[in-house]
Amino acid sequence: MNEIEPDTRDWADVLEGGCSECGFTGHEDVTSVPDFATTSAEAWNEVLTRPNARERTQPDRWSDVEYAAHVRDILDLFRERTHLIVTQESPTLPNFDGDAVAVESDYRNQDPAEVAVELRAAALAYAAGLSQVSGDQWDRVGYRADGREFTVASLTRYGLHELKHHLHDVNA
Numbered sequence: 001m002n003e004i005e006p007d008t009r010d011w012a013d014v015l016e017g018g019c020s021e022c023g024f025t026g027h028e029d030v031t032s033v034p035d036f037a038t039t040s041a042e043a044w045n046e047v048l049t050r051p052n053a054r055e056r057t058q059p060d061r062w063s064d065v066e067y068a069a070h071v072r073d074i075l076d077l078f079r080e081r082t083h084l085i086v087t088q089e090s091p092t093l094p095n096f097d098g099d100a101v102a103v104e105s106d107y108r109n110q111d112p113a114e115v116a117v118e119l120r121a122a123a124l125a126y127a128a129g130l131s132q133v134s135g136d137q138w139d140r141v142g143y144r145a146d147g148r149e150f151t152v153a154s155l156t157r158y159g160l161h162e163l164k165h166h167l168h169d170v171n172a
């Protein structure tokens with residue numbers, strides 16, 4: 001059972017307007033993202049040791065472990081999307097329905113300690129991939145299924161927003 005309302009907002013609009021909830025401005029330096037991803041894994045490691053990490057403290061919000069499992073999968077997704085744009089000519093980027101994946105992958109019953117290890121591995125892999133991006137590669141483009149264009153730079157800022165916002169979601 002999943003009684004949480006699916007999130008239908010297009011969060012990519014934070015790239016233009018920033019996000020008042022988590023403090024993302026949309027002007028962040030993309031070269032800072034590998035370090036941020038690595039550091040955020042440490043914060044998640046702490047979050048996932050909370051005694052109530054598996055509890056939904058509000059019925060309409062994910063538990064810490066559900067948010068962490070989502071972030072782990074987002075990190076993999078953004079690593080793959082970045083790799084696609086860098087290696088292919090104007091690729092279409094794979095879609096990701098976070099709410100559907102949460103149910104299919106049973107985020108709710110995942111083990112916090114295991115998710116912490118997997119999230120850290122995903123964060124390090126994403127950071128390593130981004131560290132290889134240089135010069136004109138930041139301007140390469142790919143397209144979401146709905147036609148929205150992303151450069152490697154804007155995709156990376158979008159990924160940074162996901163990381164920042166979900167830490168905010170769990171008060172970390």
Ligand SMILES: [Zn+2]
Pocket residue numbers: 014019020021022023024161164165
């Ligand atoms: Zn935000």
